[in-house]
Amino acid sequence: MTSRGRVTMPIEQGMDDQLPHILQRIGADAVRNSDGTWLPEITSQLGVKVYETYFPARGNQEFALANLDARPHFYLMSERVTAPAEGPLAVSVMNGYYALQIEPDLGDVQRWWEVIDRTTGEVVPVDGWSVAGEGTDTVVTIAQPAAFHVYTVSFLAWQVWDSTQMYNYTTNNWQDDPTRVREIGYDARHPAAWEFMTTSLRRWCEERPEVDVVRFTTFFYHFTLVFNDLGKEKFVDWFGYSASVSPRAMDAFEAEYGYRLRAEDFVDQGYYNNAFQVPSKAFSDWIDFQNRFVCARVKDLVDIVHEYGKEALMFLGDNWMGTEPYGEQFATTGVDGVVGSVGSAATCRMISDIPSVRYTEGRFLPYFFPDVFTEGGDPLGEANVSWLQSRRAIARKPLERIGYGGYLSLAVKFPEFMDRITQIADEFRSIHEVGEGRLPQSSSIRVGILNCWGAMRSWQTHMVAHALWYKQIYSYLGVLESLAGLPFDLKFVSFDDVRGGALDGLDVVLNVGAAGTAFSGGDNWLDSDVLVAVRGFVARGGGLIGVGEPTAVQSEGAFFQLSDVLGVDKELGFSQSTDRYPVESREHFITEDLPGALNVGEGAGDIFATGDATQILRLQDGSVELAAHQQGEGRGVYLAGLPYSHENSRLLHRAIYWAAGREADFGAQWVPSHPGVEVAVFPEAGKGFVMNNLMEAVSTRLAGRTTGLEGEGEVRKLDLDLEPMESRWIDLA
Amino acid sequence: MTSRGRVTMPIEQGMDDQLPHILQRIGADAVRNSDGTWLPEITSQLGVKVYETYFPARGNQEFALANLDARPHFYLMSERVTAPAEGPLAVSVMNGYYALQIEPDLGDVQRWWEVIDRTTGEVVPVDGWSVAGEGTDTVVTIAQPAAFHVYTVSFLAWQVWDSTQMYNYTTNNWQDDPTRVREIGYDARHPAAWEFMTTSLRRWCEERPEVDVVRFTTFFYHFTLVFNDLGKEKFVDWFGYSASVSPRAMDAFEAEYGYRLRAEDFVDQGYYNNAFQVPSKAFSDWIDFQNRFVCARVKDLVDIVHEYGKEALMFLGDNWMGTEPYGEQFATTGVDGVVGSVGSAATCRMISDIPSVRYTEGRFLPYFFPDVFTEGGDPLGEANVSWLQSRRAIARKPLERIGYGGYLSLAVKFPEFMDRITQIADEFRSIHEVGEGRLPQSSSIRVGILNCWGAMRSWQTHMVAHALWYKQIYSYLGVLESLAGLPFDLKFVSFDDVRGGALDGLDVVLNVGAAGTAFSGGDNWLDSDVLVAVRGFVARGGGLIGVGEPTAVQSEGAFFQLSDVLGVDKELGFSQSTDRYPVESREHFITEDLPGALNVGEGAGDIFATGDATQILRLQDGSVELAAHQQGEGRGVYLAGLPYSHENSRLLHRAIYWAAGREADFGAQWVPSHPGVEVAVFPEAGKGFVMNNLMEAVSTRLAGRTTGLEGEGEVRKLDLDLEPMESRWIDLA
Ligand SMILES: [Mg+2]
Ligand SMILES: [Mg+2]
Ligand SMILES: [Mg+2]
Incomplete structure (x- = not known):
């Protein structure tokens, strides 16, 4: 295929001879600089768009040093400290924190700090404690603590080093580089800082006529990223608002919402309102409050960019807190596009599904850095893995653009890699071109994911740090990863x-999720309105699929509150006296492509069938791992976990058809017989995009209607032999 | 050794010639009949004590049929039934129950039955439902249920078949035997039944001058044992009081305690107050109430037995509810001895530690039944396993007697088996004889097990059905099984x-135990008095050992409420944003005899160290399985689970020494270098009883003081080569 566009490449100085050819060959229509590289003089003659990175809330150390009261804040909790048998208790609040990043804000401590007896949950009155010292020597002394109670101090602190720049600085050993400083940020709520941000951006735009796209990295408030006293990461939450706090903001909040926020509203027992916590009223209000503020200020910056005829591209990360790209406010910002790092199919959809922007762009792996582009490195292999992971998501909901980052001069030393990403770029463009710009067809089965966050956190569930593996999430993330490439329209719905x-x-x-988390739902499952709504939905023919500890909260003889629908519950020890006689049914529509054991990852503990009406499809060591249950007109399916694999994705595909009572249709849905192969169907174009997701050649059979997933078309059968990783367009008719 | 006594053998008719020699050889001083055997005429000439089984609360079908209102009751809960979108809800209460065992008591249903909306926990008013039909056709109709709410009916039912006799009947196919009837029981609270019980017992005693010991099997109320509609076991709780209920008893309770019991006080959401549930006030009161009643009536029966110059021996099982052998009332009964089935070291101690009886007797395995005593059976092997399991417990706290049951005529066909039990009897007697009737010395470290039940359920923790394996208990029972043979005085203490x-x-x-259970403690860990008591105990030098989910209840930023002492907590999903850098320390006093991995059984989930002060001794897939933590003057130890093994028992032995800060003494405690060998030390006799717990020969080194576990005696070292299973008396000096 000879096509061009939709691809952004990093360029650098010193490659002027090669650049036109490289860009031409890969069909790049945009270039960017990277950390540590500068655009060459030749850039404006390349006939491509030019991106340049912009940092609104850091980078001018002169301003920062002159306006230390504009620094952003953190709310932090001290260690948990046990009081002695008698006498006062001294708490060194900075224990475990990094003095180069954090400095206690010793302003109005009685208003902003809080001492809590964690043994009783009671707040210690402000006249019961005092603060002495400063910096790392800051000590809170509780005069008369209760003997052997555990105490914590919640304290407000200045951010004395920007978190991302700090991460880059320490990772790259910039302490040996005299040109590097420790960058201090500034808070957009500070009037002088805001004035500085807008005037700086205007000046920057004026000085850079050659730049077409301002790549904001990012706006104002960093996700929560705190380091420990050894300078190692101590706390990371890609969704954390702890770094968005300040007395100024809290006062404004109180004026608007009519109630006063406490330190505990942010510190949250030390959990800091991470996304796994069922969001409190105060935290939900805070998100709303900051989201409106951030989006309003982003709009001001975007307006400036537009005044200069440039586009505003937002990086999905770093200082992105408060933008909430799936929230209602985001459309008001006028941001033209969003670019983010693609680490999986789910993160690809997290970018490509963002509504209200003109385009989205995925930065692919590997980054052109010396760790991979070196002898013994495998850039080709990493590019293949990355492409196979994201291709199935792109085929469902294409990113408008893809791109790479890093040092092009490194990558060109690997010609096979350059060949491969050229193929990838062509394959990517073909989805837009052959698909005629339309989305592929989805099944008419409408699928929802129910959790506490709903649409606002579409594709953002079960993440701690962006796209990293965590022991407690991979068994749930696999559901999202599967759905990112399956032909369903997915809605994220909240309990409200x-x-x-x-x-x-x-x-x-x-x-989907662990008991008590926002993803399972916690006490929402004690609300009879919610229970009745779901039971009614199932009674009328709906399907409920529970993964892990769905609908879980111990009450009135059940742990899974919808055990009557799911047909299973979890043994916590209280019902061991009840005899059980589980019988496995290995043959079922749901498991037709899974001849062997099911990999449920971490598993969900000891799950039992509530009665003989439950079909146990997989039983392991006496525990149910997969079950199917008819309830009224509808159906329940239970899965103990679903780490991503081709087989598990197929299992979920089938489980959804079964839950919807639509299993009779499945044979005509263009689903390949081999679980490692997937198809995106474009009925208007009369084409199907067949993807071999495996690194090996496979043969597979396809069967589907000439009219696509629906309609009256005849059912055609097709046998295909596919090369490793091959994608191929087929005719439906 | 040639010794005699302390052994009870089953005898039967038709073996008159052999009996004297067999009893002589094994040294038996007592004989018994068994189910299906009768004592021979020769019995009184054998020069041994004679036991005979007696059933106070069943066995006279004529009386039972003439007094059907004296039958005992159950409280039972119907299935959980979901209400439809509209219209009434009919609940067949007998669904899943066995008509031959259970019959709804249609008396004052409005007083005794209860309909509960399990979606809200609300009781449906009595005028909101009605009862129709009877027996298996009994239906409760809820006139206007809330749509899609789940309902249950708690109903009172007659026991129309005695549970144990039913079990024997169905297991042995007595339906084919016209001489067998389905025995109906009678309730000791019923005046006519009680009158009948006492007069029958008098008559029985009069008619049996040859009987020395009345073996009560047992008294009045059976443990909870309910069968399903296929006649298979549906619910079993060896500690269950559900079969002790009756309107008569509940009225008497109300008169005495001043409040009215509800059906829910017994049905308990379907959990029926099993021992894993934190006992409610009402259930604790009920135990107290029934315990006093049962013990008073037992005393009356024992007095009759004593009048006739016989002894009263209680079987620990079947109709034993309300006796509470570790309760304060038990001593008032005058029962002479308790006999029970020995299935492990812990069940052996459960019998041998019962206070206030003159003697205890353990019935050993295998039972002389055709299932084992047949071609292909391994009675010798089973005898060895049983003996090795219980010997270590007997060496710590000897049973006064041991015995066997079943058909002697079968056993004598296996001469190697008969030889072996003769050796076992001699070995058993030697513990009494060489030990001079004294208990072996315990470490001066005083050890307690803390749970909701305390002393009343000494050695009875974590059991569902007596000595059976359950998935959720074996990882905890191993602690008890270890302690049953370790040299510690063990106290069971309650939160009160x-x-x-x-x-x-x-x-x-x-x-020790799972979160929320009575063994872990549930909400007791929210009581600051309890937390302060344990923290103070540790601060003054005490040790806390937590196994599984100790001190667990989610509150104020911790799941293990004593995570500050234990140095670990459990990740439920809320603190994943906190970075952790666990480092394993393989070398520690506690693990000196465990070079490899630790078997923690089911495990406790994702356990993390709270800080660097925690020494992680075993880490598996990122989760802590064993940790040690200094806290103040004291120490905390955490174990994710401890199924019984020789290695795990040794690990616990060491953990206790370390927790007590006494590890320096350990080398002189006569602890063999090989974990498969144990020693009971009798300082007064100057002897040690060395046991090879393995079926293979071992060499081991011992080191201990000539004065025993304490004192100023010099430390001696000794190398021993032991035969498989050998026990040997050594001189300490
Ligand atoms: Mg990140
Ligand atoms: Mg208690
Ligand atoms: Mg039993």
């Missing part, structure tokens, strides 16, 4: 949505 | 005991 009738628009709803 | 200062009398306390 369900209370408002949102299930009427769905055929199958999933509840 | 702790509130009353009981920790003052201990050096190390263990908290």
